[in-house]
Amino acid sequence: MHLYGYYRSSAAYRVRIALNLKGLDYDMTSVHLRDGNQFDPDYVKLNPQAQVPTLVLDDGTPLVQSPAILEYLEEVHPEPALLPADTMGRYRVRALAAVPGCDIHPIGNLRVLKHIQQTYGQDMAAAGQWAKHWIELGYTGLERMLADSSETGRFCHGDTPTLADIFLMPQMYNAIRFGVDMGQFPNIQRINDANMELDAVQKAYPDNQPDFEPA
Numbered sequence: 001m002h003l004y005g006y007y008r009s010s011a012a013y014r015v016r017i018a019l020n021l022k023g024l025d026y027d028m029t030s031v032h033l034r035d036g037n038q039f040d041p042d043y044v045k046l047n048p049q050a051q052v053p054t055l056v057l058d059d060g061t062p063l064v065q066s067p068a069i070l071e072y073l074e075e076v077h078p079e080p081a082l083l084p085a086d087t088m089g090r091y092r093v094r095a096l097a098a099v100p101g102c103d104i105h106p107i108g109n110l111r112v113l114k115h116i117q118q119t120y121g122q123d124m125a126a127a128g129q130w131a132k133h134w135i136e137l138g139y140t141g142l143e144r145m146l147a148d149s150s151e152t153g154r155f156c157h158g159d160t161p162t163l164a165d166i167f168l169m170p171q172m173y174n175a176i177r178f179g180v181d182m183g184q185f186p187n188i189q190r191i192n193d194a195n196m197e198l199d200a201v202q203k204a205y206p207d208n209q210p211d212f213e214p215a
Contacts, residue, residue, distance in 0.1 A: 001026040004046065004054040006033045007209035010105050010170035011066035012053040017166045018070050020200035022077045026055075030211035033110055067101065070163060082163045093157050096145060096164035100171040104138040108174065132178040135171060139185050142168075146187040154194045165195050173206055 003019070003026050005012030019026050031037045031052050038050040046062045047054040055063045063069045074082050083090045106112070108131035116127045146152045156164035172192045175182065182189045195201050206212060 001058060002056040003028045004031050004043070004056070005029075005052045006031055007206045007212045008110075008173075009033065009052045010109065010174065011051070013170040013173070013204060013206060014066045014166050015053045015055060015069050016204035017169060017201055018073050018082065018163075020203050021080060021082065021161060021166075021198075022073060024073070024077060028210070030209075032211065070166065074163075080160070082161070082166065084157060084162065089151070089157065092149070092151055093162045093164045096142065096156050097167035099138050099142045099145070099167075101167040103141075104134050104171050108134050128178045131174065132180055135175050135178060135180050136184075138171075139175070139180070139188055143185045143187055146191070152187065154191075156191055161195060161198065161200075165191065168192070169195055169201060 001019070001024065003012070003015060005016065005028060007030070031043060033052065037043065038047075038052065043054075044050050046056065047064050049064065051064070053064075053066060053069065055069050057063065063072060070082070083093055113124075113127040113131060116122050116130055117124065122130075146156065151157055153159040155161050156168060168188070168191065172188070182192075196205075202208065
């Protein structure tokens with residue numbers, strides 16, 4: 001398999017973690033989002049939305065949209081499982097994943113921050129405050145969801161990583177980047193620390209990617 005991504009892309013980070021957790025081999029090509037490489041006509045043929053990630057299967061089939069890619073990987077490569085065996089467990093994991101995946105990430109990603117700057121005359125500091133606001137708002141609810149459930153273990157659900165952890169980790173990277181005080185979210189911080197102990201997460205971590213660029 002071949003993964004097209006960008007080191008700081010939350011969606012690409014998710015897919016890297018999943019591929020690593022499942023022990024799947026893949027090559028990578030960087031699509032530099034700040035330089036506009038995603039709009040290259042050859043890349044748009046693979047991903048009509050001009051976004052990352054794109055996972056190209058061994059037969060040449062391109063897969064887009066990280067939630068769909070993660071579900072595909074879970075169906076085709078079910079071990080180790082990233083979803084619990086029971087229906088309510090799968091529901092809970094998906095609900096936890098939706099907080100960073102649906103409520104935080106879409107309104108704080110690069111193209112949104114660039115639109116805020118270009119359309120409303122804001123600088124990067126103001127755009128960063130926008131992202132920080134939505135991370136903190138989402139984390140406030142997520143912290144309650146984790147604290148109030150006996151299903152929370154070392155990880156978001158139980159003692160092995162699930163899709164909920166895969167969706168959480170990229171937003172933890174952004175939380176640090178935008179200066180979120182994680183002292184107000186002790187369960188999220190604890191779970192982040194547990195995930196960061198995993199080789200699969202370390203290998204996927206943005207700063208450890210070949211295309212990493214120091215700020």
